[in-house]
Structures are given as structure tokens and as C-alpha cells.
Amino acid sequence: MIGSGATVGMSGFTGSGYPKAVPQALARRIEAERAAGNPFRLRVWTGASTGPELDGALARVDGIEFRLPYNSDPIARERINNGEMEYLDMHLSQVAPMAWQGFLGPLDTAVIEIVGITGEGDLIPSASVGNNKTWLERAERVILEVNRWQSADLEGVHDIYYGTALPPHRVPIPLIKPTDRIGQPYLRCDPDKIVAIVETDAPDRNAPFSPPDENARAIAGHLMEFFGHEVKKGRLPASLLPLQSGVGNVANAVMEGLNEGPFENLTAFTEVIQDGMLTLLESGKLRVASATAMSLSPEAAASLNDRMAFFRDKLILRPQEISNHPELVRRLGCITMNGLIEADIYGNINSTHIMGSRIYNGIGGSGDFARNAYISVFVSPSTAKGGKISAIVPHVSHVDHITQDVQVIVTEQGLADLRGLSPKQRARVVIEHCAHPDYRPLLKDYFERAMRDSYGRQTPMLPGQAFAWHQRFLDTGDMRP
């Protein structure tokens, strides 16, 4: 049912709700065809990242010709960075609209994991929603995977909004609180399009949870202090504003910090629900978490499955075009917290490309959230690779977030509050508050020389030296001289 060259829209968002059987069968078939001398490669669309049974299995057999909109699989990453696989890294809120607009080409087959099918023929979505609504509607044919491992109590957790349209027929999205349900709990699918239903019983495979280290705790501490200060100044309500948080151990440390902090009645309007958010829901600090996917450690996923009855009215899973919609992020006034690979002294952020060229994962939803945030925060330890890489550099080697979209940068060294500052004012604050002491004098030196020798002094810069640190790392394995 899936031929070479086909475009396949799969379910899956951060290691949850992706199909487990069909991609592995495809991988075996690709291997067999290749052995028989027949080239066989696919174009693969998903919600975001998936699990090893999908991206890993297909990339291992070099079965992916083109991939969008996000990847975090290490084998696929290697293929991409070897130039063997084309990868289009997209704003996650824009995937569904652009598919509808016809900008991505036709979609041949959708392969979607679900939890079950109701008596009326509606589909009960799985642990992620992603772009499933759009794939089901746009694909010529549909293959369903019904996964018994997922909790049957997921029924009713989802809110699938069917009110989107192409312009000139778009209307306001009627969501004004993170708790609002504006759609229906089920996915629709034209039964005539369903060509196969596969039963599975396999767990989602997210990366195991790495506990917050000292740096992550320090970052969380700076942020808690900042939030407290903003509440005192009247610039944030006592229950803060809807939280968006990227994934990782810094994000989990922030959740820990919130769990021990003074803020009550919190809400989350975010992309994925991590371990730390479940803890906050359990303690009652967090009232509700709205997202498009679960992104849990194996232990948390198992525990959620066991206790879904407790969690189900505190969770809402939406299509990613809604969970990440700029209209909603701006309206709700989200406090957004995302990671970075490197920031420059002016507050430009590189979230994706190591040394400017080697992609790590992708921009994901960070652009959807950061530009429309009430306060856009980026977090990272100040160094990587045991100090050989500085996360604060003279000039970022790739830009995902421009200075206008970055209000606060936090490292274990401190917090730079960049609101209302000009580029030169920002530079002084970033160097002073965020840079590691090993790199601080080097950054000051660059900035002073740029102030003296730059062509213009709005954003002082020396083209011949801006990437010297990156080049040095490539030459010597260390950004330091």
C-alpha cells in the first residue's frame, strides 16, 4: 500500500503516539527491495519527533528521502548531517496550515496510532495529537494502528478543534483560557479511506528522564527569583501566566522549583507534558496542562497509564496547530521557557545548529511560542563539552530567535533581563550575568574591539572575527585560545 517515493504522514510527537508496527514493516521491506536492487525511499511527515521504531528504523535502512517537520532520532540526525537525507525544519504550528495551503505537495498515506474506535466510527486519539487531524483529512488512504498498551482512559482527554479553514474563511479561535475545550474528543476519518487496521501492544519509548543537576537547579533558582520579583512589581499575576516549557532536565528543574515555590493555581499552555508537570498536577500547584503530546520517561508513562483516572480531567491534548497557535500564545500571554545551543551577546539565539551547520533537533515550537510570549525566556548551562564550548558567543553561528524575541536569558551564572534594552546595553548584561567566568574576559575583549572598530555601532560586529571561536573549536576542539 506504500510504494517507493510515497509521502507518508505519520502520527507521533516527542516519542508518544507514533505508529510502532507499520514503520518497522516498511523498514524490512525497504531492506528487502534494496537487496533485490530496487531503490526504495519515502517522504515522511510527522507531528514532531517520534521513536526508534519509526525514525530510527527507517533511517537505519536509509529509507527516508525527505523528512519534516522535526527530528530528534540519532540515526536520522546522522543521515541528515551526512547530507544523505533532506530535512525541512518547520515552525510546528505552521505544518498543518501549509499542508492545507498545498505548499508541501500531496500526501499519499496516513499512518496513525489510535487507542480505539467508537461504535459511531470515531477515532479515539492516542498519547499525542500532533498533525493527525490534518493527515487523516489530507491523505488519500489511511492505515490505523490500534495500540492496546495506551490507556483506554485517554478517551475524553483530547480536544480536537474542527473550526480551522483556509483564508478568507478563517475565524477567531474561541479559546480564551488554557482550560477551555473548543472541539470534540475524537478524530474523524472517512471510513472509505481506511485501507488497513493494525493491532499493536507496544509502549511509547521516550528517552529516560535525566534528573536535574546542579546547573539546572541554579538556573531554576534564578528563574524563581525573577518570577517572584515580577509578581512583587505587579508585572505578573500571583498565579503567573500560562507556562510553556521545552523539554530536558533544565525544564524539569524549573518544574521542581515551581513545586517548591510560592505560586499557586498555575496553568500550562505548552507543547508537551513532561514528568515535572505531572508532579505539579499531583501536588495541586498546577490546575491544568494543555499540550499536544505527552513526553514522559518510561516510569512516568507507566505511572500515568495506571493513574489516568486521576489525571484525565487535568490534561487536554490538542492538535499542534492549536497548542502552538500564535493567536493563542499571544492572547494567553504565555511565559515561554526554551533551551538554546548558543546565544550571542546581543541575545540572538541558536537553538538548532551546532557550529552553524550540524543540526541537533530542530526549531520545533520555540518560534511559535517565543515571538508571541508575554515573557520569552531561554535557558542553558553557560558551557558545554566540559567547558570547551561557550553557550555565550560573540555572534551566533545560526539564528533561530532574533533579539526582539528574547526577553530573558538564564544560565547557572545568572539571569539577564533584556527587556527595554538597546543592543549595546543587552551585550553588557548578557556578558556580566550569563557568561562563564572562563569566557567573560574574552567576550568583553571582543565587544570592546567591536565598539572601536565596527562599521556601525548599533550592533557592533567584526565580520572577520565574529566566528573565530567556532573556527577554533573546529580546528582544536576547544573554543578557548
Added chain:
Amino acid sequence: MIGSGATVGMSGFTGSGYPKAVPQALARRIEAERAAGNPFRLRVWTGASTGPELDGALARVDGIEFRLPYNSDPIARERINNGEMEYLDMHLSQVAPMAWQGFLGPLDTAVIEIVGITGEGDLIPSASVGNNKTWLERAERVILEVNRWQSADLEGVHDIYYGTALPPHRVPIPLIKPTDRIGQPYLRCDPDKIVAIVETDAPDRNAPFSPPDENARAIAGHLMEFFGHEVKKGRLPASLLPLQSGVGNVANAVMEGLNEGPFENLTAFTEVIQDGMLTLLESGKLRVASATAMSLSPEAAASLNDRMAFFRDKLILRPQEISNHPELVRRLGCITMNGLIEADIYGNINSTHIMGSRIYNGIGGSGDFARNAYISVFVSPSTAKGGKISAIVPHVSHVDHITQDVQVIVTEQGLADLRGLSPKQRARVVIEHCAHPDYRPLLKDYFERAMRDSYGRQTPMLPGQAFAWHQRFLDTGDMRP
């Protein structure tokens, strides 16, 4: 009434509706105080750029310590690039919300040009709205300039929306068509805050209109062909979608092209109304133009004033937080067309910084529109300075728009349709379709070497050579070897 160190919020957006008398009086006073040994500098906020009587006069006497959110005055630009004036270049839709959020500090005095005051005490706005609503509300005291030169028929053209709020109280903005009026025609102002009313009778001073040259006409031709193709493919309605256009002679050439083209019943949802849009309104091709300001040549401004009775029901002027609101740009599905200083082979755009450091104007509304566009188009001649600068470079020296926000790039050489392409696919199309023949082999050479030697091959890049062209221009005055 305005002391040294004060923050003053002035009206004005692209040379229209700015106060003409008070800033010049301030400039004289600053000069006198300085002569008497008293330092005197201000923090100046506006809608966007203004006229020589405001930014020019105050910058000439070095009277501006800090400026936001946009500037195009040549004297102020020189101060900024000399490092003598701090300048915060902001997304224009975010100025009002960030002022309300308290992120920009307190506002002491508002100085606002209006056309008149009604019997009920409402203010009739002038030829631009900008941030006037917010400055009137946030300032401690208000100075009004009533300008008799502006047409009295401007009354009723404006649509001032008073439904904005801070989160968690924000609601959907009830605008679903560019023609919708969702507010009231007048600005409110607490009479107790008004400390002075100044009468003036002076014209707005926009830069004169430079007629489209051959390159601009070629760019417009490529775009018209593209629009026709998209309509034929069913990806755009026959009346296109609401148009946003930056300023300049390329924009005017596009308007000329539309005036001679096959598309009827057009609408504009944009930031400023230029000469070319008035022509389109006159011919009936354009039904309505919604914006926040007029930006007309002296002749067009005079002609508009004379014929306001004809134009007034075809024009809507809104606060800039509404004209540029991401929610509305995304909902309406705007086709956005903005200029660039340089684009790189991957489609990152530098709209603001010459050689990465020397600011030209600012990002303005281009980020508000481009990220949320249905199709985001960037236009520019392929070279500048008689061929010594290429608008297509290996790596942009500053980023305002990331590749995800750029679907189409057009130069006189051709049009690059980047939708659905990975970075390496984009690079080939940009080099082939947009680069000037003098630079095309050099770009190909860089890209091939980057493909071979880059650390990663998702977005091939050579840190040691990425800015070689910029450095060469700084050294020799020519990007070519």
C-alpha cells in the same frame, strides 16, 4: 513641562501625523540649555519613523538619549551608528503591549498630533494612528498639537479598538475581514491630563516618491507571474488575499503591476498606505486599504487631502498593535511583501544592518507580517552600490527573518519559490534564480566548498569564510575579489 531625562511618547508613523511644533521647540530649548552648561536629553518613543521636525531636529542637537521602536531619519541614524544614541528596534505590533506590560518603563508625557476635538471632547486622529491610543492612556500628561493642514475629512476614517487588555483578560480580536470596523473613530483622553494644546498648520513631510526603475519593474513582473500561477493552481483565490507591502519603489512597482494585472476586488491589510495603493483605490482594483498610517509623497498627500471625500470610505486607519497584529495577519492570510538588505543562500534575511552592524532603519512590522503570512515574499535588486554589494550572500551578517519565515525571494534576476524545500534545496534555487550573474559562480563555489568541508551538512557553512565577502567590502569597498 518636559524636563531632561523625561520619556516622551510622540505620535508619528512614516512621516505622517507626527507633532511639528513641540519637538522643534524642545530642540531649541535643548540647545539653549546645553549652551548654558546643562545637559538635556530625552527618551523618545513613537509609532515608527517620523519627520525631520521631530527625529531630525532632536537628533541634530543630540537631544535623544534613547529611541524606540523605529527610525529612518538620516541624522538620528548617524548618531545611532556613531554609538551616541541608544536605539531599541522593536516589532511594531509589540510596542503597545510591552508598554502596558510595564517592560519599557514609565511614560512621562505624550505629544500627539490630532485633526480636531469634538464637542464631546473626543480627539479626531491625524494621518497616522501608531501608538497614540497607548501613549494617551499611559502618559502622566498630554500635549496635543491640532494641525489645520490635515484634512478635516479624516474624521471617520479611523477605527480605534479599545478591546485590548493584559492577560489573563485578553479576548479574540473580532476582525475577520480587512474591511471590518471593530472600534470607534475617535481617541479618548482624560481631559485632566491635557497640559497644553498647540495649534499648527504644517504639512507632513514624507520623502518624495522615486519612480520605479527597470529592476523594480522586473521584480514586479516576476511577482505578477507567480500570483497568476498560484491562482491557476488553486492555491490563491482570484482576488488574491489581503496584501501587505513595505515601502519604496519596488513596492510601488508591484502596485503598478497589480493595477495593470488581472486581479480584481483586492484588499490591503498593511502597515502604511503608499502612493501606489491610492492609484489602485482610484482604479477600483483595490476595494479597501487598512493600515495604521499614510506614507505618501508630497504630491500624493496633497491630492489625498483634496479628494478625501472620495477616499474616506476606502481607507481604515487602526492602532499599530491591530494593523500589525499576528493574530489578524495569520487569520486573514496576508500576502506579505517586504524589502531586504541581504539574503543568504538558505533564505535568511537581513532587513536592518549593513555589514552586520550599521543600522539602516529597523525591522518595523516585517516580523509581524512575515512570520504569520500566507505567503511571505521578500524583494530586492540583486546588487547595490553599482554591483559592489551582492544582495545574495553566503551567510547574512545579521538575521531579522529566519528561513522558516521566508517563502519567496524575488530579485530582478528571477523568483525563488522556497516552499517545502530543505536548506540545501533552497540554496540551489536562490543561487540560480536570484543571484546576479557576477556573483552566481562565487556563491556556487562557496556552497560546493561548504558541502565538502562543513562540520554538518544540514545547512553547510564555513565559519572561517562565511563573512569573507563582508570583510572584503570593508577592506576594499567591493564584495568581489
